[in-house]
Amino acid sequence: MTTQRDPVNSARTGLERANGSDAATNVAASELINILDAVEVPVIVLRRDSTISYFNKAGADVLGLSPSDTGRASRDIPVLAAMPHLEKHCSDVIAAGAESRVNLHDGEKWFIVRISPHTNVDLQITGTVLTFTNVTAFRASIDQAIYEREFTKAILNTVADPLIVLSADHRIQTGNYAFYSMFGVSRDETQRLPLWELGNGVLELAPFRAHLKEMLAVGPEHQPVEVDNVFTVKGLRTLVVDAHPLSFPGHSERRILVTFRDVTERKQAEAGLRELNESLEKQVRIRTEELSSIIETIPGLVWCAAPDGELNYLNRRILEYTATNADDWARLGWTCFLHPDDVEPTVRAWSNAVATGQPYDNQIRLRRSDGVYRWFSVHGQAARDSDDRVTRWYGLFIDICDRKTAEEALRNSQTQLSRATRTATVGEFAAAIAHEINQPLAAVVTNGHACLRWLSAQPPGLAKAQEAAERIVRDGTEAGEVVRRIRALFKHAPLEKIELDLNEVIAEVLHLLSGEIAKRRVGVETELADDLPTVIGDRVQLQQLVFNLLLNGIEAMDPILDRPKKLSIRTTQENPETALVKIQDSGVGLEDSEKVFEAFFTTKGNGMGMGLAICRSIIDAHHGRLWAASAEGSGTTFSFTLPVETSARP
Amino acid sequence: MNPDSPIVFVVDDDFRVRESLCSLITSRGLHVAVFGSAAEFLECEKPDKPACLILDLQLPGTSGLELQHQLTNGDAPPIVFISGHGDIPSSVRAMKAGAIEFLSKPFSEQELMHAIDNAITIDRIARQKRTELAELQRHYSLLTPREREVLPFVVEGYANKVTAADLGTSEITIGVHRGQIMRKMAAKSLAELVRMADKLGIHRLTDPPK
The missing domain is CATH 3.30.450.20 (PAS domain)
Structure with missing residues (x-):
């Protein structure tokens, strides 16, 4: 409690000095001191010489003063010494008689210190009164506000x-x-x-x-x-x-x-996207139009059907061909456009395709707008989804009427052609015959002249003349033989199938062609099976067949200049039922091994293109087979088979 | 048979034709040599006497026309073609290429012998021409280069004076050359020298003197 006393005494001393000493004043002073001690604002009174004359209880509590500090110089009190120029501030206040304020920072606390003149009862300034207002909390809120403002500014x-x-x-x-x-x-x-x-x-x-x-x-x-x-x-x-x-x-x-x-960039991106979108849409539109246009204008009749076989699309060509519209088909049904004879098989085939999902191929006659039925080849193909279920049928009609008509016409004229070319080949025979007969004939004539010469010589060369005469007989006989063979070849006997030795037929024809073979300098190799069974056939026709094939081979080698021309002929028994003949040339080979058998197909400058077509018809008449294949190395092999005479076999 | 009598070569692949021709031609007192192919004929050494060749158009291997083509050098015998089925294009080609005759089989003795006689006569003349020309060439080879230079002036009838002026020498020198030329060429007259030059194919002056 002693610490409480001293400030009071000190204050009292001050007051006493100011107001004189009497009891009433003492009481008032005590009350005042009590009041001052109740104020929570620290108050310090300094004398003119800056020594402490009084401090209240809050001054002791807040600023940590002790009673012994009374009378000490302010500069010796740490908390007051922290205020720079306090003595100067005080003397200014005393000189001016007006208060001033300074800031005090004590640890974490902030104070505003009001320095005001202290006057005695005579209104003389005896010192200064320092009151400390604690502004620590206020300052913190200002700091916070500044911080918040800067933060907001930074964000903005x-x-x-x-x-x-x-x-x-x-x-x-x-x-x-x-x-x-x-x-x-x-x-x-x-x-x-x-x-x-x-x-x-x-x-x-x-x-x-x-x-x-x-x-x-x-x-x-x-x-x-x-x-x-x-x-x-x-x-x-x-x-x-x-x-x-x-x-x-x-x-x-x-x-x-x-x-x-x-939003410039966004707008640009949007515009770009819009453009892209439009361009894509345009492309899709064009593509769709293209496809649709392809399907509509393709020179074929295109249709689609549902998985159950129900037609659901017909392209323009079909509608134009029939001069109908899609509704007509829906109303009348597709079978009413078919030839009456085709309806039943077509319905059966189509139902079967729909049931099995197998590709649908058929030939039908479809009625054109003018009532004419034309042949069409029909192809249908099922489209399937990933589970292999049929989603749609796509189909095509192809007009094969002209081809079919041509095929028929060709078949009809096959026999006529055969007859015609028999005459045509006469010219080719003639050249061979001329050479065949000319050679012995020339020898006969020359020998005849020689014979006469020797006989008329002086003295006559009888031995020489005899030799010449013998040669005349020999060569004349040979010429006669040629004529006999030729007559046999051209004999107008009715076509009769007899037992024939194929090797013999080949040898005869080879003989006939020997002039041609020499002229064109062709080396001939034959490999004829000794035990070849006889075949049943028409001699003249088979001779013609072999003749055509050999001549064809010889002519095929005409362009060959850089290698020998070789024609080889082989006969073998292919199996118990058939004999096989192979004729191979070393020519330029074939481009299309099937087309060569078509009538009027020729690669030769002066050919009619009939020879091989005739061969085929002859072979057909004899129930054989005839085919061509490119030979090993170069050239072509023509092969044919003929049925052998089985009853003649043991 | 006279060993100097002409020889007839026969090339034909048909033995019958060879036999009969051999017999007939021998009967007419001519030598005959027969061959089965062009190759055989080409391999054979030919005697140096008038000859003709009877050639078959269709031969294995080298054809008649091809053989004719190969025989284009000067001393080959004239050719008579024979053919079993003579086609017109072949005969035209053969005749254009210098054949004497083209006979189709069978042919008569007269046709054949006429053709052979013709051919042999033609060959005789050709052989004589070849001999003459060889002689001339031998003479010509004796000339000096300068004399060969002077020869064209002489045969063109230029005076020695003009020739001398053109060749840049004296008239007298040209006169000497001229005498040498006449002697070496064995020409009896200027007219004969002109004919010789013609046969030798000595060309006219390309740049005649003014």
Whole structure:
């Protein structure tokens, strides 16, 4: 308690000195001291010499003074020494008679220290009174507010969209970094600038202003507006401008937040996307039209059917061909367009295809608009999904009428052709015959002359004459033999099938062709099976067959200059039922081994293209087979088989 | 048989034709040599006497026309073609290529002998021409280069004076050359020298003197 006493005494001493010493004053002074001790604000009274004359209880508690500090110089008290120039402040206050304030920072605490003159009862200034107002909490809240403001500012400045705050009279108060950057202006030059003067004529702001004015006039119900503006720094940009009223509780002042959102890139991307979309749509449209046009104009009749076989699409060609429309088909049914004879087999085949999912192939007659039935080849193919279920049938009619007619005509004329070419080959025979007969005949004539010469010589060369005469007989006989063979060849005997030795037929024809073979310098090799069984056939026809094949081989080698011309003929028994003949040349080979048998097909400059067609008809008449194949190395092999005479076999 | 009598070559692949021709031609007092192919004929050494060749158009291996083509050098015998079925294009080709005759089999003795006689006569003349020409060439080879230079002036009838002026020498020198030329060529007259030059194919002056 002693610590309580001293300040009181000290105060009392002061008061006593000021007011004199009487009991009533003492009581009042004590009360005053009590009051001062009840005040939580520290109070210190300094004398003119800056020694402490009094401090109240709060001074002791808050500033940590002790009773012994009374009378000590203020500079010796640490908490007072922390206030710079305190003595000077005090002497200024005493000199001026007016109070002043200084700040005191004591540890974590902040005080505002009011220094006021201390006067005695005579109104003489005897010292100073220091009152300490604790402002620590207040200061913290100010710090917090500053921090919050800076934080907000930092956030605003990192926002990429420009923002400005306008006063109620539309003057710019502040903006974020993005705003100053976008508009190319500085904070200083826009401060308090009416918004409408923004840009100072450099920016194309006229439409922008108009929109903004309108928006601000409308108030909270406005819609954001989109404006295009040319900026010196960034060029033409599209901005979405929006305005929001700002109000602060307890503040009557209203402000407006204006935000700008740069949507140029987004707009461009949207435009690009739109363009891409349109181009894709266009492509799809073109492609679809193309496909549709292909299907409609393809020179074929295209149809589609449902998995159950129900026709559901017919292309234009079909409708044009029948001069109908799709409804007619739906109404009448497709069978009514078929030839009556084709309906039943077609329905059966189609039902079967639909049931099994197998490709559908058929030949039908379809009625044209003029009532004519034309032949069509029909092909249907099932389209399937990933589970192998039929999703649709796609089909095609192909007009084969002309081909079919031609085939028929060809078949009809086959026999006529055969007859015609028999005559045609006579010319070819004639050349061979001429050579065959000429050689012995020439020898006969020359020998005859020689014989006469020897006989008429002096003396007669009888031996020589005899030799010549013998040669005449020999060669004349041979010529006669040739004639006999030829007559046999041309004999107009009715076609009769007799037992024939194929080897013999080949030898006869080879003999006939020997002139041609020599003339064209062809080497002939024969390999004829000794035990070849006889065949049944018409001699003349088979001779003609062999003749044609051999001549064909010989002629095929005409262009050969760089290698020997070789014709080889082999006969073998292929199996118990058939004999096989192979004729191989070393010519240029075949391009199409089937086409050569067609009538009027020829690769020769002067050929009729009949020879091989005749061969085929002869072979057909004899129930044999005839085919051609490219030979090993070069050339072509023609092969034919004929049935052997089985009853002649043991 | 006179060993100097002409020889007839026969090329035909048909032995019957060879036999009969051999017999007939021998009966007419001519030598005969027969061959089965062009190759056989080409291989054979030919005697140096008037000859003719009877050639079959269709031969195995080298054909008659091909053989004719190969025999284009100067001393080959004239050719008589024979053919079993003579086609017109072949005969035209054969005649164009210088054949004497083209006979179709069978042919008569007269036709054949006429053709052979013709051919042999033609060969005789040709052989004589070849001999003459060889002689001339031998004479010509005796001339000096300068004399060969002077020869064209002489046969063109230029005076020695003109020739001398053109060749840049004296009239007398030209006169000496001229005498040498006449002697070496064994020409009895200027007219004969002109004919010789013609046969030798000595060309006229390309750049006659003014």
